Amino acid sequence: MSDTVATSPTALHAAPAQGAAEQPSNGIFITFEGGDGAGKTTQAELLSAWFIAQGREVVRTREPGGTPLGVEVRRLLLHGGEEIGAVDPRAEALLYAADRAQHVATVVRPALARGAIVVQDRYIDSSLAYQGAGRVLDVAEVRGLSEWAVEGLWPTLTVLLDLDPTLAAERRTARGGNADRLEAEAETFHRAVRDGFLALADAEPERYLVLDAALPFGELHAAIAARVSLLTNLTGAKQHGASASADGVGASASDSADGGTSSDITAPAQPADES
């Protein structure tokens, strides 16, 4: 953990609340975390395709923006511009938590209850890293807010794609499009967020898989698939003939014939992120 963490290390290392690891069914909840442009969507799409190739039901989703309500919250949070003016850090934290509450209640829990695999970009850890370490809100309070919002649901596995913010910014530039409100934050903010994520992963090594996101696509996917294989062997999540998309983010059809663990994997097509 770096010295530049901008919040209380104690709070960042606080263990989840009692019962926070509760899973409502035999579904599997997998989240991807990391800085903006680290490669979360790329790897989430590859993992979804890997599951689909095995005949699993996948719900491919994200926060913010995994529900119709969330799409509006996302638009305001990331692209509100002059319409909303400066956003108070507590208001920001509450909006992310509201998006999360709706998403978990209407998309994630129902999917897990029927035995599906939820593959999601970002979850509570993003609030802890961005609103906690980044905005310097009390991390334990931010955690408590989200745990209340989702009634204690935590993922089985969280993949942290760790990338130097300078390289992440280069990737975003190469990807094209305008920077959103969070992406446009100063480099010091993005460094604090990165350190916040690493501190969270340090505190919960069983839940986290931390990978160097500078590695090639295929190597990252192989490492993720290897870790996930251990989970699926244990849980025996329900088989299903087709993929499901909860929110228009969409499950990718870019299956690889070998289950996606070869080293020549390239980036899957990305959904347009207009909001």
Ligand SMILES: Nc1ncnc2c1ncn2[C@@H]1O[C@H](COP(=O)(O)OP(=O)(O)OP(=O)(O)O)[C@@H](O)[C@H]1O
């Ligand atoms: N391992 C990799 N090596 C090189 N480039 C990569 C790698 N992974 C992703 N990229 C590229 O980096 C860019 C950002 O990737 P991606 O959109 O998956 O990141 P993200 O973490 O989901 O971003 P955001 O947080 O903004 O949603 C894309 O152009 C993608 O093709």
Ligand SMILES: Cc1cn([C@H]2C[C@H](O)[C@@H](COP(=O)(O)O)O2)c(=O)[nH]c1=O
């Ligand atoms: C869930 C969540 C997200 N954020 C930030 C992180 C990103 O800058 C944006 C989401 O954009 P992405 O293209 O989907 O990565 O929102 C946050 O600050 N707090 C959160 O809880």
